[in-house]
Amino acid sequence: MARVWIEDRANHADYQQAVEKWQAAKREGSKRQPPGRWRVRWYGPDNKPKAKTFAKLPQAEAEKDAITARLDKGSYRDPQSAKAAVKVVAEEWYRSLRRQGRTTKHDYRELLDNYVIPRWGDWQIGAIRWEDVSDWIDDLIEKPGKSGRKLGPARITKIYRVFAMVMKRAVQTGRIAASPATEHELPRPNEDDEHVYLTHEQLEQLADAAGDYRRLVLVLGYCGIRWAEATAIKAGRVNIDTRRIRIVQGYTDVRGALELGPVKNHEKRSVPLPRSFADELRELTAGRKPDALVFTAPEGGPLRYANFRQRMFDPAVKAAGLDGLGITPHKLRHTAASLAIAAGADVKVVQTMLGHKSAAMTLDVYGHLFPDRLDEVADALDAGRIAALEKLRASLTEAA
Template identity: 80%
Template sequence: MGSPRTSTDYVIRRGERMARVWIEDRAGHADYQAAMEKWQAAKKAGSKRQPPGRWRVRWYGPDGKPKAKTFQKLPQAEAEKQTLTGRLDKGSYRDPQSGKAAVTVVAEEWFGKLRKQGRRTKADYREILDSYVLPYWGSWQVAAIAWDDVSTWVDELCEKPGKSGRKLGAARVVKIYRVFSAVLKHAVKSHRIAASPATEHDLPRRDDDDDHVYLSHEQLEALANAAGEYRLLVLTLGYCGIRWGEAIAAKGRRLNVDTRRLRIVQAYSDVKGKLELGPVKTHEKRSVPLPRSFAEELRPIGDAAGADGLLYTAPEGGPLRYSNFRGRIFDPAVKAAGLTELGITPHKLRHTAASLAIAAGADVKVVQLMLGHKSAAMTLDVYGHLWPDRLDEVADALDIGRNAALEKLRAQLAA
């Protein structure tokens, strides 16, 4: 092998594997000399390709496997050697070859490892991958994606129509971005890239107040009465704040009129047109409170359902489908109750439940439990503006303290 080399040794102490980084001069190597002869002949024939690299950086990665990369000039090789040594020393080393993995490969690997998400959420992620992420990014190498590339893509999501032909809403753009960001986070965790370029991007912000509808007690009662035989279902949605899929999965044995509680442990999800029964969102099983008069009204349907029967069913039996209920029952009831201008939907009755509970004096933890939010911070982010700010109470308390101090000073001056 005979040729001189400069070397840098990198040692991982405390019994761990030793890795080395060095530069090898290939000038005396037979394979290099043969490659140079071919290049020179090709150059005479008019080829414009670059000559073979004389300087080879060699190293052992943390996995103990040998790696190599060639350069034409020694300063280039020395810079690479220094970079590799530093990354190995800091634990930030990534195999350059792993960064060549296509986004499609990484995305499928990420999706296959999802464990905590429900079927509806996974189906939504799948749709986002197939419709928005993979068509754009699928053939890209993960290491080739720059921050500016992601920013350009976000701009396109905001400006161009989505798969439906309509402009994407802000919430949908954010969700698509977060799925892509999760894929790149997986690329970081699997040591394909050192850092994700899908971070710290300005995303569109929706006005949550425009999306929320808060009915009064009178409006909720009018809507429920207009819903006919599904009056109690509307009241359940409007007073308990449970999700649609949770409401249509509620069973007789989970209703306790005496304690005024409805236990929420399962939910139906519409996955590609098929209703599937599974765990509640974020796996937050909970008991929701029932107003006393409303609880008594539920007793007959609980008795009729029996232990394993559904409290609310379709006319022909079985679970209710959202589209059927909304088209045949809910939307006509909204019109009959004179609430068309509010844009109310069955799902938005959760907002009514939250607002009525807060107005009744419920604290943030109670509302969090009732709605099944993962954290109180999430509840405050969505409904924080509904709680009294109590700023006047603070100002009044400060007045009391200040007036007492002033009175004391006046007494001292008078003496």
């Protein structure tokens, strides 16, 4: 049994002194509540003594029964732990991250500093209710974000998930019994805005309009690699003879500085090069040192996404007559996936090209592009049924 008991403080010197002070204050008009005579005492799971006082015995008895039940069932939470500020738990959670890459951790830090901590930082972790979180999501949808523009569905979802991970940390560390950041309805992403699929002709027009960066656009549009991966390709990792590019690293912008690190999800892979433009890359790699970057900024060094878009890519999109589609260097991954699927690539091939963690993720994003093959299934079922009927009729004929 759990060790929980009630202590009568009537004869305790500290209690008697507190009563005298309270009576003196009351005579002067104070409305302060009298000191608690009944003290519930217990030892928590950490074997440290705890105590809580009450003015009336029935209140103390009810608390004693409740604490005893929670200790017996293993659902006990230290009342003081729920008073921790959200910003304290948020920093604990952030410091505990071990597997995330630099870019992911940078994104989490930005979302914490711009949205989670400003809203919840000074709240006690145990004071947050489900409806408080729901109201906050409404605010994220309706009010402008840090940039002054309304937040998109994907951004809101990321902010909410960071907050939910902080709340999960509070549950795991025993501060609260259940997270208030569960089962909330989030805004649905507009997939038409997220995906842009160019045809072969449109991709070639865009590549031609990109001038010196024609080959970079083709690599993005046919190989499906990420921008960070494309800008980190080194000459020694391009094999023109086997038509493969080895993807092992990527550049990330961390507080304004480009840093070279592992690829997302740590999914090192080789991606295929179409034969029709593989030889064009030979010019960029021939005679260069193996660790030399294949695609560089005009002044040398790695390409920066914002500079490339503003100076080269966006003007090329306009020159190719593709403005209005919402095409970006990153969204050329969608084009690569759609063209590969149209060419007959199965889901595992597309997964490898894109560096997705699983085939399920690839299907979640591009499943609607794969042929449904329903007619093939129906035809096969039809053939099986016809064969079974013919066999049945033959057996009935023999029996007759």
